[in-house]
Amino acid sequence: MMRLRATISYDGTLFAGYQVQPGERTVQLEIEKVLAKMHKGDIVKITASGRTDARVHATGQVIHFDTPLQIPVEKYQKALNVQLPRDIRVLTVEQVADDFHARYDVSGKRYRYIWDCSAVQSPFRRHYTIEANGIEPNVEAMQRAAGAIIGTHDFSCFCAANTSVVDKVRTVHGLELAWHGQELHMTISGTGFLYNMVRIIAGTLWEVGTGRRDVDSVAQAIVSMDRAIAGKTAPAHGLYLEQVFYE
Amino acid sequence: MMRLRATISYDGTLFAGYQVQPGERTVQLEIEKVLAKMHKGDIVKITASGRTDARVHATGQVIHFDTPLQIPVEKYQKALNVQLPRDIRVLTVEQVADDFHARYDVSGKRYRYIWDCSAVQSPFRRHYTIEANGIEPNVEAMQRAAGAIIGTHDFSCFCAANTSVVDKVRTVHGLELAWHGQELHMTISGTGFLYNMVRIIAGTLWEVGTGRRDVDSVAQAIVSMDRAIAGKTAPAHGLYLEQVFYE
Helix, strand or coil: CEEEEEEEEECHHHCCCCCCCCCCCCHHHHHHHHHHHHCCCCCCCCEECCCCCCCCEEEEEEEEEEECCCCCHHHHHHHHHHHCCCCEEEEEEEEECCCCCCCCCEEEEEEEEEEECCCCCCHHHCCCCEECCCCCCCHHHHHHHHCCCCEEEECHHHCCCCCCCCCCEEEEEEEEEEEECCEEEEEEEECCCCCCHHHHHHHHHHHHHCCCCCCHHHHHHHHHCCHHHCCCCCCHHHEEEEEEEEC | CEEEEEEEEECHHHCCCCCCCCCCCCHHHHHHHHHHHHCCCCCCCCEECCCCCCCCEEEEEEEEEEECCCCCHHHHHHHHHHHCCCCEEEEEEEEECCCCCCCCCEEEEEEEEEEECCCCCCHHHCCCCEECCCCCCCHHHHHHHHHCCCEEEECHHHCCCCCCCCCCEEEEEEEEEEEECCEEEEEEEECCCCCCHHHHHHHHHHHHHCCCCCCHHHHHHHHHCCHHHCCCCCCHHHEEEEEEEEC
């Protein structure tokens, strides 16, 4: 038996999210179906760094699983990609220590959020960016507001109400906004993220950028620890899980 | 009554092509459905610069239609985009002379063809590029072979067999190959293109680039005027109608 760690990318458009749910097409289900085929019907459970919601994308999700197969590690990537649907791709596979855990060992993550600010959204980007109908946000104001988010805080205000997590203190290491052509990209990295945290931060900063919210209101929302004081949750399909860090 | 010309972009993935076909979802049908709604049920026929096949994309298709509506021209674009499905976008609308014709007045077109040469194709590009599984083609050889295509020739060898066109002489003004990251883009412009001509040229040059065909064989194929001497027709979903030129 050996433990393998794989980095995967998926287009979240046609998935009901990462995690197996009865009757739904999910990323976990599709990968476990292929692994079951490779293991002659035996169930091989995979464990990811964390879930992603329906329509959320990943360019660097990490999973682990255990296998008794004698396939050389370097052949695993192609063996999986040949059988997986085209909206999931395995980027790398490597053998790891038997006690490596894709979720428990996470030391940090980086996410990306993308708005398309062109006058008419490209039809090719409709599932991959948020349409902003030619609005050009005040990025400088968004950047100033982002300054209040960086650091270690209780992020209750940026956490979906329906969560069971008790300790909502997390550390955000970096939050950058950058233009890529007419797309505005927000990248955010930190020790961990609460449920919907990146999408609520994106929604809140967008309100700052479009003049519907003061720069100072973001710091005030954090202090309030009240979800109602922060902005709207931005749509799922602008979000990408980009990288998972391990020590 | 006024004649309007519109530039449109569409993601060809979920269309059975541009032209109306019974029982199929096509670009023409979707636009005519919206125009009929805007015209209280009256049929408004649209005319395009030419058809595109199933799964072929457009970033600059041109259409024209006549309308008796008193809507200001500058409001037409938004009025159409609000009602159109998200895989069709109207980029511009302008009033043109009553005798402008989107097909008969075409003086040239430019197409783009895209291969994804990264080791693992991005799942986000699966409908928009041709997967090349990490093959790095010899672009210099492709460019030399392209030299034989530029100019005025009988392009019978690059025309699908099932065509009714008699005169197969066309002029190719330019054919460029350029890397955009790990994607190889071919752009080709000319006075007009025969059925499947761009895809057969793409397929033939790809065979040159991957060493399955000599550089000289392309000039020989043109002289032969025989479809069987040229290469395979490259897949539809790598092709984009990028610009239509009018005098």
